[in-house]
Amino acid sequence: MTDSIPNIADMIIEKLLANPKVPRNINADSRIVEDLAFDSLAVMNFVMEIEDTLDVSVPLDKLADIRTINDLASCLHDIKAEQA
Amino acid sequence: MTSGLFDKYASLKKSYESLVEASPRNPFGVVIERPLSATVGIIEGRETLLFGTNNYLGLSQSRHARDAAIETATSMGVGTTGSRIANGTFSLHKKLEKRLSEVFHRKHTMVFSTGYQANLGTISALVNKDDILFLDADSHASIYDGAKLSGAQVIRFRHNDPADLDKRLARTKNSPGARLVIVEGIYSMTGNIAPLKEFVDVKNRHNASLMVDEAHSFGVLGEHGRGVAELQNCEDGVDFVVGTFSKSLGTVGGYCVTDHDEIDLMRLCSRPYMFTASLPPEIIAATLAALEDIQNKPELRTALQRNSTQLHAGLKELGLTTSDFVSPVIAVTLETIPQAITFWNALLEEGVYVNLSLPPATPDNRPLLRCSVMAAHSPEEIAKAVTVFGKVARTLGVIS
Numbered sequence: 001m002t003d004s005i006p007n008i009a010d011m012i013i014e015k016l017l018a019n020p021k022v023p024r025n026i027n028a029d030s031r032i033v034e035d036l037a038f039d040s041l042a043v044m045n046f047v048m049e050i051e052d053t054l055d056v057s058v059p060l061d062k063l064a065d066i067r068t069i070n071d072l073a074s075c076l077h078d079i080k081a082e083q084a
Numbered sequence: 085m086t087s088g089l090f091d092k093y094a095s096l097k098k099s100y101e102s103l104v105e106a107s108p109r110n111p112f113g114v115v116i117e118r119p120l121s122a123t124v125g126i127i128e129g130r131e132t133l134l135f136g137t138n139n140y141l142g143l144s145q146s147r148h149a150r151d152a153a154i155e156t157a158t159s160m161g162v163g164t165t166g167s168r169i170a171n172g173t174f175s176l177h178k179k180l181e182k183r184l185s186e187v188f189h190r191k192h193t194m195v196f197s198t199g200y201q202a203n204l205g206t207i208s209a210l211v212n213k214d215d216i217l218f219l220d221a222d223s224h225a226s227i228y229d230g231a232k233l234s235g236a237q238v239i240r241f242r243h244n245d246p247a248d249l250d251k252r253l254a255r256t257k258n259s260p261g262a263r264l265v266i267v268e269g270i271y272s273m274t275g276n277i278a279p280l281k282e283f284v285d286v287k288n289r290h291n292a293s294l295m296v297d298e299a300h301s302f303g304v305l306g307e308h309g310r311g312v313a314e315l316q317n318c319e320d321g322v323d324f325v326v327g328t329f330s331k332s333l334g335t336v337g338g339y340c341v342t343d344h345d346e347i348d349l350m351r352l353c354s355r356p357y358m359f360t361a362s363l364p365p366e367i368i369a370a371t372l373a374a375l376e377d378i379q380n381k382p383e384l385r386t387a388l389q390r391n392s393t394q395l396h397a398g399l400k401e402l403g404l405t406t407s408d409f410v411s412p413v414i415a416v417t418l419e420t421i422p423q424a425i426t427f428w429n430a431l432l433e434e435g436v437y438v439n440l441s442l443p444p445a446t447p448d449n450r451p452l453l454r455c456s457v458m459a460a461h462s463p464e465e466i467a468k469a470v471t472v473f474g475k476v477a478r479t480l481g482v483i484s
Contacts, residue, residue: 061238
């Protein structure tokens with residue numbers, strides 16, 4: 001799997017769907033807080049899981065601008081590129 | 085006319101209203117009408133056992149500290165009316181800083197007006213936007229707020245997990261800025277104790293600095309009460325120790341101790357140190373007296389350890405879920421917020437006060453009934469608290 005933004009978004013969705021509380025109809029445009037009902041702590045903890053899969057660390061200030069799964073995928077893609 | 089100022093409170097208002105509806109009393113509005121002793125206070129007109137005050141050594145009621153405060157207020161007045169960098173440094177502030185340096189075997193101390201400000205003031209003086217902070221995921225709000233004030237990049241690592249920190253430090257090995265790791269000695273919500281020696285090894289491998297918040301462990305752990313770093317014999321590996329006077333010392337205020345000589349420069353760029361009034365003289369005098377108590381009465385720590393063991397074992401034997409660490413912070417984890425609210429109210433009605441901690445202020449999104457043990461508790465008081473916990477837990481079906 002390449003680390004393209006769509007591939008990262010697919011991986012995020014797959015991980016989210018492993019949680020039975022997450023709605024089944026999510027897609028890359030789903031909003032993490034509003035559509036998934038994640039609070040700030042849940043977002044930070046979920047991002048920790050993704051970080052390990054991609055071997056990156058996301059500074060907390062970057063999370064403030066993230067609204068959708070696609071935003072998160074894009075952020076992870078950029079950090080991965082910076083850390084390469 | 086508030087022009088939508090409070091619109092953002094809609095969701096908080098809804099949560100608060102449902103909490104108040106589910107609870108006969110506001111869990112965040114408990115009034116201790118007056119303390120009768122360190123362990124008993126009057127709440128709602130009844131004598132209530134206090135198991136949620138962080139007053140680990142009972143020194144908020146120390147006669148020695150009280151007398152020192154009275155004498156000092158009489159001779160020096162009740163306030164400084166100024167900042168430490170203007171008219172707010174009295175000889176007593178310098179004396180307390182010297183005394184804390186001696187207690188910690190360090191070269192320097194900065195005293196702050198609260199423990200919260202000690203974290204804000206130390207973190208924001210040490211790092212800026214070009215630097216990276218590595219915070220334990222379960223860090224206290226004052227550490228997160230200090231991080232925000234500093235403008236540094238913040239990377240969280242898994243709670244009490246040196247291997248996870250190691251991985252995250254490795255990922256930033258090419259970053260140009262300074263890297264500061266922050267952990268706590270005892271974690272305030274769960275009572276978990278940090279594997280500090282392992283954190284020291286990790287930060288040394290990566291040439292990072294380490295700050296340890298010993299707010300809940302100073303006066304409590306270690307042969308001389310210097311906290312987890314002393315207990316685990318790794319004080320040399322800790323660059324900055326931050327703490328508070330409002331737990332084991334029973335007063336109010338905070339401190340940062342270090343061997344780094346740049347501390348006088350930190351005083352000139354730490355906004356929470358500069359732009360607030362300094363501690364009143366009677367508080368300084370009481371804190372100095374409480375420090376003497378901590379040093380001259382090691383039996384307080386022995387009693388605290390014994391009492392912590394008794395409460396921890398009692399709650400475990402009932403079948404309640406607590407951390408495996410035995411520390412003066414013992415939290416019972418419950419599954420749902422309504423269950424926790426009912427449990428907490430029933431404890432109070434039975435004469436036992438503990439703290440109700442609700443998500444998202446708790447780790448892993450579950451509510452906690454947080455107890456703090458004191459050296460001053462008698463074995464009978466602890467036994468009564470355990471009995472009441474058991475009675476309520478059985479009534480609510482938490483245990484069978």
